[in-house]
Amino acid sequence: MVSVVCVGIAVMDFIFAVDTLPEGQGRTFASALRETGGGPAATGAVAAARLGARTSLWARTGDDDLGGRIIADLDSLGVDTTHVRRVRGGRSSLSAVMVDGAGERAIVNYVDPGLDPDAAWLPLEDLARTQALLVHPRWAEGAAAALARAADLGLPAVLDADVAPESSAADAFALASHLLFSQDALAGFAGSADPLDGLRWARGRTANWVGVTAGGDGCYWLEDGTLRHLPGFRVPVVDTLGAGDVFHGAFAVALGEGRPVADALRFAAAAAALKCGRFGGRAGIPDRAEVDRFLAGAA
Amino acid sequence: MVSVVCVGIAVMDFIFAVDTLPEGQGRTFASALRETGGGPAATGAVAAARLGARTSLWARTGDDDLGGRIIADLDSLGVDTTHVRRVRGGRSSLSAVMVDGAGERAIVNYVDPGLDPDAAWLPLEDLARTQALLVHPRWAEGAAAALARAADLGLPAVLDADVAPESSAADAFALASHLLFSQDALAGFAGSADPLDGLRWARGRTANWVGVTAGGDGCYWLEDGTLRHLPGFRVPVVDTLGAGDVFHGAFAVALGEGRPVADALRFAAAAAALKCGRFGGRAGIPDRAEVDRFLAGAA
Numbered sequence: 001m002v003s004v005v006c007v008g009i010a011v012m013d014f015i016f017a018v019d020t021l022p023e024g025q026g027r028t029f030a031s032a033l034r035e036t037g038g039g040p041a042a043t044g045a046v047a048a049a050r051l052g053a054r055t056s057l058w059a060r061t062g063d064d065d066l067g068g069r070i071i072a073d074l075d076s077l078g079v080d081t082t083h084v085r086r087v088r089g090g091r092s093s094l095s096a097v098m099v100d101g102a103g104e105r106a107i108v109n110y111v112d113p114g115l116d117p118d119a120a121w122l123p124l125e126d127l128a129r130t131q132a133l134l135v136h137p138r139w140a141e142g143a144a145a146a147l148a149r150a151a152d153l154g155l156p157a158v159l160d161a162d163v164a165p166e167s168s169a170a171d172a173f174a175l176a177s178h179l180l181f182s183q184d185a186l187a188g189f190a191g192s193a194d195p196l197d198g199l200r201w202a203r204g205r206t207a208n209w210v211g212v213t214a215g216g217d218g219c220y221w222l223e224d225g226t227l228r229h230l231p232g233f234r235v236p237v238v239d240t241l242g243a244g245d246v247f248h249g250a251f252a253v254a255l256g257e258g259r260p261v262a263d264a265l266r267f268a269a270a271a272a273a274l275k276c277g278r279f280g281g282r283a284g285i286p287d288r289a290e291v292d293r294f295l296a297g298a299a
Numbered sequence: 300m301v302s303v304v305c306v307g308i309a310v311m312d313f314i315f316a317v318d319t320l321p322e323g324q325g326r327t328f329a330s331a332l333r334e335t336g337g338g339p340a341a342t343g344a345v346a347a348a349r350l351g352a353r354t355s356l357w358a359r360t361g362d363d364d365l366g367g368r369i370i371a372d373l374d375s376l377g378v379d380t381t382h383v384r385r386v387r388g389g390r391s392s393l394s395a396v397m398v399d400g401a402g403e404r405a406i407v408n409y410v411d412p413g414l415d416p417d418a419a420w421l422p423l424e425d426l427a428r429t430q431a432l433l434v435h436p437r438w439a440e441g442a443a444a445a446l447a448r449a450a451d452l453g454l455p456a457v458l459d460a461d462v463a464p465e466s467s468a469a470d471a472f473a474l475a476s477h478l479l480f481s482q483d484a485l486a487g488f489a490g491s492a493d494p495l496d497g498l499r500w501a502r503g504r505t506a507n508w509v510g511v512t513a514g515g516d517g518c519y520w521l522e523d524g525t526l527r528h529l530p531g532f533r534v535p536v537v538d539t540l541g542a543g544d545v546f547h548g549a550f551a552v553a554l555g556e557g558r559p560v561a562d563a564l565r566f567a568a569a570a571a572a573l574k575c576g577r578f579g580g581r582a583g584i585p586d587r588a589e590v591d592r593f594l595a596g597a598a
Binding site: 021 | 315324329330364390405462
């Protein structure tokens with residue numbers, strides 16, 4: 001069993017089902033509301049745990065009621081939360097997520113600036129007994145500390161190169177062994193929706209592996225300067241929320257198991273596709289046996 | 300001291316401060332988050348209590364943690380919550396409210412359809428010892444029951460003629476002695492942003508008093524078929540959230556005190572203006588002495 005560490009934010013998502021997403025000011029009535037644990041690193045950690053990795057999340061919550069619920073949810077899903085720090089007087093992170101009938105999403109995320117960002121307490125020495133690291137940049141201090149130690153150790157370190165409010169997030173790019181963007185984030189950074197344009201832009205920021213997930217279109221990456229493409233698995237799509245995070249978590253697990261990149265991507269794409277086929281957010285994340293069966297059937 | 304009953308929804312608002320309001324899908328980072336009690340009837344009740352009325356709120360919450368917080372907040376602000384029913388297994392109502400730098404707002408509201416709407420438990424007999432009723436249509440069953448009894452008793456009954464997801468809300472219009480719209484709601488109903496057009500449309504739905512609040516422009520109403528206008532008080536505007544609810548609550552208090560409509564509107568406009576001059580939602584609602592001083596100064 002491999003050991004995976006995930007670093008980033010843990011959030012509670014309040015998911016409002018709406019007919020149409022808000023467009024500027026006005027009022028929208030939601031027909032349903034679901035409260036579910038979220039946050040890219042935390043959802044990636046749940047995926048890693050479901051896929052059989054011993055998974056620890058390094059993150060912060062407040063010492064409020066919400067923080068307790070965020071941690072209890074992660075515990076129940078098999079994630080080791082020993083190193084989720086409950087910051088005294090801090091407020092736990094939350095997002096309002098509006099989802100329309102077509103599955104389009106608007107996310108409004110809040111992270112308390114008073115949630116002490118210091119990362120000196122992280123048990124970086126644990127990385128010596130870890131096979132892979134998954135990092136999300138929204139907690140910049142935690143991301144930088146963990147990536148630097150992983151680079152020292154030569155550990156596979158996947159950075160979910162996501163949009164973050166701090167422009168400094170890009171500083172972490174060169175520290176990750178695997179820089180995996182989402183389509184939207186890369187388009188935002190590179191100023192082009194074309195995967196090759198985007199990955200060439202990313203190549204200018206790191207000498208390491210660069211790739212981009214593309215939803216139903218699978219993923220793209222650079223190999224010796226050439227664009228490679230893994231088509232997505234065709235599944236009926238029910239709920240894509242967190243699918244990118246599942247992809248990242250599964251990719252980290254497979255790299256930690258020592259698989260070649262193309263294999264690891266195929267494994268990750270299968271996990272993400274299965275997740276999209278089920279409603280219910282984290283409850284829809286497949287386990288190892290399901291992914292293995294799916295891949296055997298698809299082969 | 301007059302006694303006022305308010306009927307409607309009690310909500311917890313999660314207010315996200317954002318640079319720009321969401322426009323369709325995408326991600327928005329909030330720079331601040333405030334959790335505050337909300338809901339038009341509940342905020343109207345807080346205003347009535349602050350303005351010196353003995354105020355009871357008739358509403359529903361779930362028996363969840365959020366419901367406890369909604370009630371505790373109302374208690375702390377002097378509202379009698381004896382008749383806020385905690386529905387077993389129900390989920391309390393909440394809204395995500397996005398506010399941009401210019402004070403523009405997008406509200407996403409959720410009311411649990413499982414929050415038993417039955418209104419048979421309402422202590423309607425209490426209305427015989429009440430001087431005014433304020434009703435919001437989002438709880439249609441509660442609104443209809445209270446308005447019908449108030450009509451029997453000849454009690455001043457203000458209906459906050461607001462947009463609601465149920466088209467049936469309009470059925471309550473003819474039952475209210477005072478039908479007070481917000482500008483946006485009336486424009487939506489009448490298909491015209493012109494107050495006279497709107498109020499003529501409203502006149503077609505009730506024989507009783509009809510008026511419309513117009514933000515900084517004060518309010519308009521019909522008197523013997525003629526449009527009357529009370530200009531708004533000029534104040535530096537800091538936070539308009541809930542200002543319309545404060546207007547409605549103050550208007551009900553003043554009607555309960557037996558004041559003529561034009562006086563009651565002036566009192567309500569002053570309370571709403573003072574509220575707009577302060578940040579902090581309900582904490583910014585003025586008390587009676589402040590409104591009296593303000594009106595004395597403005598006279």
